Amino acid sequence: MSFKKETPLANAVFWAARKGNLALLQLLLNSGRVDADCRDRHDTTALMVASYSGHYNCVRELIMHGADINYQRKTGSTALFLASQQGHHDVVKLLFEFGASTEFHTKDGGTALTVASQYGHSKVVDTLLKTGANVHDRLNDGATPLFLAAQEGHVTVVRQLLSSGAKVNQAREDGTTPLWMAAQMGHSQVVKVLLLRGADRDADRQDGSTALFKAALKGHNDVIEELLKFSPSLGLLKNGSSALHAAVMGGNLQTVLLLLMADADPSLPNQDNQLPVDLTKSERILKALRPKCVNVESC
Template identity: 75%
Template sequence: MCRMSFKKETPLANAAFWAARRGNLALLKLLLNSGRVDVDCRDSHGTTLLMVAAYAGHIDCVRELVLQGADINLQRESGTTALFFAAQQGHNDVVRFLFGFGASTEFRTKDGGTALLAASQYGHMQVVETLLKHGANIHDQLYDGATALFLAAQGGYLDVIRLLLASGAKVNQPRQDGTAPLWIASQMGHSEVVRVMLLRGAERDAARNDGTTALLKAANKGYNDVIEELLKFSPTLGILKNGTSALHAAVLSGNIKTVALLLEAGADPSLRNKRESCYIARAENLHF
């Protein structure tokens, strides 16, 4: 449903939204030219026709709406703009077009999201490149502290990560809970991302606020490829701030190969965690 300022919702406006969503340019032009549909009409959530067309990637409809005077930088109730939607969905042609008519990269959603953060989160490298060329802030953060690099690391988007790092992204910038890009990549099992970040100076022993490190999390999950990359940079194998070690985590999880990797790297099986347990007895029950 669509509201036009304080005017009554109309079936014609709803038809225009359908046309924008489906990419029916002929119908959209007919409705707009009738003079009975406001080019900036909104639905109940503040969505505009331009946002719908941008989300769907219908560049012809986007062009028509802009040329008919659509306000490019209007925000939905959530704070999203047409640029945000186009970036989120990876429609680089739409993103480039919107920039040609004054789209801004500075608008934020209610959780702090920007077009750059959205494009990075979904791995749209060409869009990220376009946004950076048009002034997007490489240091944008969600309100929880997550950066574009963090979101790309979470998704394992290696090309985006390399681009962001080359553009000045901070490899050790943590989220508010202390979770750094290396930590989240390790948790997700993205070994190639872990390798690239370590080579670019990621702190191998950076701990989240709960005291867990990337190695401990990888050991808990049994991500041996990640562990092998981390071990190349000599991470701490002893007791961590949370009172346990990566070897404890591996034994508790029953990950035999992980236990073997850590022991081979020099982990001490006699170390006791905060509960005064060393898990030697349990480890002896694992079959290598």
């Protein structure tokens, strides 16, 4: 965030707002020689700077001098967006008291709720939801607040959003669901919550992979254990491979063993007619696969 101003007085206002120097800010604003809504070349206002920095008293002082609460900088961010991003709950509540709106979007579609969810600020999320924020907000790529919270592993926020009506299977534009993303990132507790709330265990994205396939490829065994409780598909997926193929390619022996114990079939070829044993040189993994291998040539 740029704070460079064209005049020394405006520079001083931004400095005071950034540092939380209330006495200097009052002196400058009361002088009548500087506008409370002075802006930089990015249309950042002093109110945005104070909100981003979490300086409650400076935010209040600027509001009392007429600062535009809902003004948007060139990126589309508002003071509420920036305070929500940083988790400054007291500032968020103050902005709402003076008319801040949750409806403004950044250029990438972001809102105060999407950014608070992404960074896991549960108190801010709670306040935003109670003051009318739309739980179905979406970024330009289709990511919802729930998707962003799941991606970052914020279990409390995931629960809050689901309790407020978030759609558990709402996918991003590329077909990626919150469950798929949480599995890919290794967030087992989020995966557990999503599954218990009705997430489609076999939902695939455009490349044909499922949550189990991705977790197997990454070796996220805690995630795999949660998914296996809901009997996901162990057969061939739309991408032409199985989760066991992914586990073997990932090279994690424990992952392979988990899937074998769940009755994954090591004799099932992929779309290229390759068995799991054809995809590794690891003796330990080969040893785990071969007792069940039925293709003599591959064994």
